[in-house]
Every structure is written in structure tokens, then in C-alpha cells.
Amino acid sequence: MLSFFPTPYPDEILYSVFARYHARSGNIKPDETLQELFNSRNTIVRPDLPYNLTYLIKNLPLLSQHTVESLIQKHTLYPMYAVFMPDSKSAILGYMKGELGTYIYRGIASSVYLPKYFRFCPKCLFENLHTFGEAYWHRLHQTPGVLVCTIHDVVLNDSIVPIWNNKWYQVGIASLENCPISNVTKNYSESTKEWLRLIASDIEWLMTCDFKSLPSKELDWFHIQYIVLLIKRNLATLDRQVYEQGLRQKFLSFYGSEFLEALGINVSNNNINLFKIFRLHLEVFDPVMHLLMIRFLRNSPSTFFARKSKYKPFGKGPWLCLNPACEHYLHSVVTKLVMLLSNDLNSTYSYIKNPIGTFECDCGFQYSKIGVNLTKVDKFRFERIVTFGQLWEQKYLELNVVDRRNFQQAAYNLSFNYSKSPMTMLRKLEALWKSLNDSVGKDSG
Ligand SMILES: [Zn+2]
Numbered sequence: 093m094l095s096f097f098p099t100p101y102p103d104e105i106l107y108s109v110f111a112r113y114h115a116r117s118g119n120i121k122p123d124e125t126l127q128e129l130f131n132s133r134n135t136i137v138r139p140d141l142p143y144n145l146t147y148l149i150k151n152l153p154l155l156s157q158h159t160v161e162s163l164i165q166k167h168t169l170y171p172m173y174a175v176f177m178p179d180s181k182s183a184i185l186g187y188m189k190g191e192l193g194t195y196i197y198r199g200i201a202s203s204v205y206l207p208k209y210f211r212f213c214p215k216c217l218f219e220n221l222h223t224f225g226e227a228y229w230h231r232l233h234q235t236p237g238v239l240v241c242t243i244h245d246v247v248l249n250d251s252i253v254p255i256w257n258n259k260w261y262q263v264g265i266a267s268l269e270n271c272p273i274s275n276v277t278k279n280y281s282e283s284t285k286e287w288l289r290l291i292a293s294d295i296e297w298l299m300t301c302d303f304k305s306l307p308s309k310e311l312d313w314f315h316i317q318y319i320v321l322l323i324k325r326n327l328a329t330l331d332r333q334v335y336e337q338g339l340r341q342k343f344l345s346f347y348g349s350e351f352l353e354a355l356g357i358n359v360s361n362n363n364i365n366l367f368k369i370f371r372l373h374l375e376v377f378d379p380v381m382h383l384l385m386i387r388f389l390r391n392s393p394s395t396f397f398a399r400k401s402k403y404k405p406f407g408k409g410p411w412l413c414l415n416p417a418c419e420h421y422l423h424s425v426v427t428k429l430v431m432l433l434s435n436d437l438n439s440t441y442s443y444i445k446n447p448i449g450t451f452e453c454d455c456g457f458q459y460s461k462i463g464v465n466l467t468k469v470d471k472f473r474f475e476r477i478v479t480f481g482q483l484w485e486q487k488y489l490e491l492n493v494v495d496r497r498n499f500q501q502a503a504y505n506l507s508f509n510y511s512k513s514p515m516t517m518l519r520k521l522e523a524l525w526k527s528l529n530d531s532v533g534k535d536s537g
């Protein structure tokens with residue numbers, strides 16, 4: 093059991109706490125410190141997502157209030173990752189608690205770029221020295237996308253300490269020596285400063301909100317939200333094709349190139365990966381890009397996460413009745429739509445990829461269609477007649493047995509005519525109805 097453990101300062105990154113422990117422990121070799129903290133001399137002390145934390149917590153002095161969760165939530169960059177990585181959320185948490193820290197970066201966090209050097213706010217530095225007698229690395233200041241201090245509203249400075257540094261025990265402590273106050277502060281335009289403040293406060297919101305209170309979101313959740321919002325802005329089609337060129341222009345004029353460049357975002361045409369966050373089965377993610385997209389499409393992250401946009405591949409109702417027997421034939425009167433999952437059940441992917449809708453008119457006629465309405469004539473399209481309905485069946489029952497068989501065959505042929513043009517299918521349906529009427533009339537007459 094450790095005889096002491098430094099109390100983390102507000103928003104102090106754990107890396108800094110470990111370095112303060114080492115300095116006070118009197119240990120000469122960092123290996124000894126690693127052994128004491130993590131029971132392993134091979135543990136790598138990571139600035140963003142430290143691991144082996146369960147051992148650390150078990151080993152803390154008796155009256156320690158810390159839990160693994162509270163350390164992770166308040167003193168690591170995990171919350172920033174967690175919000176946008178629903179599937180792997182628990183896996184990463186598991187790695188951070190356990191010994192398999194080397195797995196943390198598999199796939200999930202490869203597009204999160206930490207700053208090159210530890211960053212600091214000169215005003216925070218002096219205040220911390222004054223209040224605590226020492227300075228420390230603030231977690232928020234090291235978070236990708238944060239370039240200003242949200243307390244003092246000043247642009248953060250680079251220290252001379254590289255963030256990926258195997259001498260964590262030496263450089264983990266911020267000081268006046270390794271945090272030279274630069275005379276030249278970056279001179280951003282007012283609008284860029286405004287954006288920097290806003291994005292920094294959005295990130296602060298994400299880092300400090302209880303991420304467990306956010307509903308668990310699969311990656312598709314983000315896909316649907318974005319696509320729906322893009323469709324509303326005429327920046328994507330109903331079948332989820334994003335107009336990248338138009339989006340690029342609007343995105344650029346919304347934020348301005350100075351701000352995007354400050355964040356290291358390349359919006360030029362040759363950056364083909366810029367809008368990859370709209371892709372299905374997204375595995376690589378960039379939290380900063382998500383936040384920028386959220387601000388661009390729907391104001392604040394809190395409204396984005398609170399609301400749920402619904403994907404409407406068949407557009408808004410009411411839809412057409414396609415029953416030639418119905419007095420509302422080809423009128424928009426159908427309000428009942430049931431969406432079904434396509435072939436591989438329980439998979440949201442296929443539902444988004446290939447939506448199936450069954451439309452039911454009050455006349456009893458039901459038809460289904462697969463895939464979105466893209467062209468004007470698409471609204472006349474159907475893949476299958478599910479039920480002919482009372483009106484139609486009444487006529488059908490009046491037929492003799494031989495004809496009935498013919499009509500069954502004809503109705504069957506009308507099904508799955510996906511490749512046929514919608515108008516051809518409609519004409520066939522009309523013809524079928526007409527011949528049905530004629531043959532019944534002939535019979536009775
Ligand atoms: Zn500050």
C-alpha cells in the first residue's frame with residue numbers, strides 16, 4: 093500500500109499527478125515508482141488514456157476517496173473519446189482499468205491527435221503557483237480542439253515539453269522553466285477567437301458532463317442524425333449520398349479557414365477523408381470533427397444529444413393509394429406506414445441501407461416498397477402488393493375458378509418487379525383491375 097498519494101488538483105491530468113508522486117516519493121529510479129503505483133515496471137505512463145488503474149486504486153492509502161471511475165472521468169481524456177465511440181466504450185474502459193494498456197489504441201483512437209507539446213494558460217499557471225505553490229498540466233488544455241483557456245479567455249501557449257515523452261517523471265510537472273511565456277501570442281481574428289471559445293466550451297461540456305447519462309449510441313446513431321440534418325439542408329440525398337462539394341463550401345464559409353487551420357483541419361478538395369464521419373460502419377472517428385459537425389448542423393452538443401432525428405427514406409406522408417379500385421387512386425391519402433427490417437434481422441445497418449416500408453390505404457390495399465424515393469416517379473413505385481383489400485377482393489370472389497387462378501398469377505407477377513419502371517407497373521395494375529372488372533361483368537351479364 094502506498095504511504096501517500098498526491099491529491100489531484102482541479103482538472104489536473106493524471107500524468108501530472110504521477111510525476112508529482114515520483115518527485116515526492118524520493119525514488120531515484122522511475123522503475124521503482126512504476127512498481128509502487130502499478131505493480132509493473134513496464135507500465136507506460138500515457139498522457140491521455142493511462143491504464144493499470146485498478147491496481148493503483150487498490151493500492152491507495154486507506155482513507156482515499158478515489159475510485160477508478162472518478163479518476164478516469166475527472167483526470168483523463170477518456171470522456172472526450174467515450175462520447176463518440178459507443179461500441180468500444182466499455183472495452184477501452186476495461187483496458188484503462190486493467191493491464192492491457194497497449195490495446196487502447198487499436199482502431200479506436202487513431203485519429204485523435206494530441207498536441208505536440210503540453211499546453212498551458214499563463215494566467216492559470218500563475219494562479220496555480222499562487223494558490224497551490226506549484227503548477228500542473230491541465231487536462232482540458234491538452235485536449236484536442238482546445239486552443240484557449242475557458243476560464244481566462246486567452247490563447248494557450250506551448251510548453252517545451254513534448255507530450256509523448258518517456259521521461260514522464262521529469263517533465264510531468266509544469267514549472268516556470270518548462271512553460272516559457274511567449275511574447276508573441278497568436279493573433280487570431282475576432283470571429284476565429286469566438287469559434288475557439290465556443291468549441292473549447294463545447295469540449296469542456298463533454299469532458300465534464302456525466303457521459304453515463306448520455307444514451308448509449310451505436311455508430312449508426314450518429315450516421316442517422318447527421319444524414320437527416322444534411323438532408324434537411326439539401327446537402328444529402330434521401331439515399332444518403334452527401335454532396336461533399338457543397339458541404340465543403342458551406343462548412344468553410346461557416347467557420348472560416350483561419351479557425352479550421354488553427355485546429356489543423358484541411359478542407360481542401362484533395363482531403364478526401366474530411367467527411368468520412370458520415371460513412372456507415374464508421375470505426376475511425378475524430379471527436380473534434382464530430383463537434384464541428386454538430387455545431388454546423390445543430391447548434392449545441394446538448395441539443396444534438398437530447399433530440400432524436402428520424403430517418404424518413406420515403407419522405408413525409410401522406411403517400412399515394414395505388415389501388416385502381418379505390419376512389420382515392422393516385423391521391424396522397426395513405427397515412428399508415430410500417431417500416432420493416434430487411435433480410436438480416438436485428439441489423440440497423442440493413443435498415444438504413446435498404447429500408448422496406450409497407451403502406452396501407454383505408455380501402456384495405458397494401459403495397460410495399462424497398463429503398464428510398466429518389467425520382468419524381470418513384471412515388472408510384474411498389475415492389476409487392478401485400479393485400480388487395482376488400483374492394484378488390486369483392487370483385488375477385490365473383491370470378492369463376494379458372495379466372496381466379498389467372499388473376500392470382502397476374503398479381504404474383506406484379507410482385508418484385510423492381511427492375512420495371514414505376515409507370516409500367518402501375519399500368520399493369522390498372523389493366524389487371526380493368527380485366528377483373530370486365531370478366532366479372534361478362535360473367536354476370
Ligand atoms: Zn487560464
Ligand SMILES: [Zn+2]
Nearest residue numbers: 413418453455
Ligand atoms: Zn385506397
